[in-house]
């Protein structure tokens with residue numbers, strides 16, 4: 001039987017009865033408990049443009065309906081993601097020099113024209129010829145990895161599958177020394193954290209590790225500058241005329257975008273793949289019988305998981321939106337996690353459906369000028385992963401409740417105890 | 423019912439009998455023409471419906487409009503003066519015979 005996960009009953013009740021004004025969907029404990037669905041459902045229905053007055057991050061607007069999210073995401077003239085106006089994530093400390101955070105500006109946090117110049121400098125990495133080259137590499141690595149996994153024993157899918165595969169990919173994109181690649185995973189993790197969530201003990205520690213990251217990449221960039229241009233991200237940055245005047249701060253910001261943008265996201269899609277295979281065995285069997293379904297299954301698993309829970313913008317003028325008065329300077333949060341569950345746009349949105357019609361219509365990659373640069377590469381990685389999963393196993397079983405990332409941005413897992421069946 | 427010809431990057435032609443009043447993206451997606459994804463549902467927000475209008479048709483179809491269509495196109499590979507977002511081309515009977523070429527990759 002296919003069974004969607006039910007949110008914890010106490011949250012269903014609380015979401016239904018608590019005063020609307022008190023709902024705070026940024027509360028990280030809700031993510032740890034996978035308890036958001038009933039809150040988002042109520043907001044979509046009763047307050048689709050909702051003001052939360054008090055949160056860890058101050059006041060913020062929540063946008064929860066699919067079409068409203070598209071409207072905000074494509075209106076960068078009024079809803080800016082520029083780091084000089086705010087940030088593109090709810091928590092200002094993640095990328096800006098506030099509280100203990102440090103400035104890491106990057107083009108997802110820039111408005112045109114700088115955004116376009118920076119994006120153009122790295123976008124050739126996704127050219128068709130490069131994607132083709134990556135595909136064979138991804139396939140052989142994925143095969144090797146599955147060859148090494150035990151049948152019938154339990155292991156942590158996140159550690160054994162999602163992290164190694166995405167870290168290898170990231171190392172390839174950056175042409176990063178392969179033996180040091182575990183450091184990439186660490187840097188990726190500490191960007192999106194604050195002290196107190198188990199990864200770093202203090203802001204000083206976070207800053208020091210990020211400075212190590214910067215130093216490491218500065219050496220790489222100097223080496224690449226002396227070599228002829230190659231198709232890796234660091235060479236592209238080293239040789240791009242537009243990137244020559246980059247300050248260390250700008251360089252770190254760009255690195256952080258490339259590391260986190262391409263890593264945690266694809267990792268969560270791979271982890272979500274194990275969860276989907278476990279929770280929807282009939283869908284797994286359907287796809288196993290008809291691999292052509294991968295064309296819809298791949299975007300569907302990326303929608304169902306929604307690896308980035310939100311992106312944020314900052315209003316740069318007073319705007320009336322759906323009858324609400326959004327003030328200049330207000331934080332506006334687009335909850336992709338909610339838009340991808342909008343029942344007025346997506347049928348049976350809680351379910352993972354391998355042959356969903358219109359599966360490509362989802363919010364996981366955002367829209368507008370900041371739409372994900374790496375979406376085709378991400379889809380290819382997920383496609384190859386599923387080809388191997390479907391080709392090898394009759395069933396992928398998750399034997400224990402998964403442990404989730406304590407974050408309202410990275411919607412993913414820390415531990416999924418999994419057992420493979422031949 | 424205008425006949426629209428979509429030409430893939432490898433030169434394969436897909437001829438579609440389109441309804442007037444829908445967009446060139448919708449016509450392609452509903453006939454499963456490969457190479458046009460239309461991820462955003464047709465609001466000029468994703469750039470996955472980029473086409474090159476055959477130069478002989480450019481006068482009648484018109485160039486990309488300023489604003490969001492031009493901004494999205496600026497971020498796609500292979501933009502030319504003939505580039506349009508197919509979702510922003512509303513088809514009419516006058517478009518019978520229209521030729522639209524597709525770039526090698528959409529994202």
Ligand code: HEM
Pocket residue numbers: 073107108109119173257258261262263265266269302306307308311364365366367368369370371372373374375377378379
């Ligand atoms: C399933 C995997 C992925 C998901 C869900 C995802 C999601 C996103 C989202 C939501 C955005 C912001 C969109 C917006 O603000 O409208 C974004 C932007 C971006 N992503 Fe991805 N991403 C994924 C994989 C990748 C990969 C593999 C790369 C490659 C390095 C990448 C690089 C980027 C970059 C550079 C941007 C900034 C684009 C800009 O501002 O113009 N992403 N991604």
Ligand code: FES
Pocket residue numbers: 447459460461462463464465466467468469470471494507508509510
């Ligand atoms: S369908 Fe998204 S831009 Fe045309």
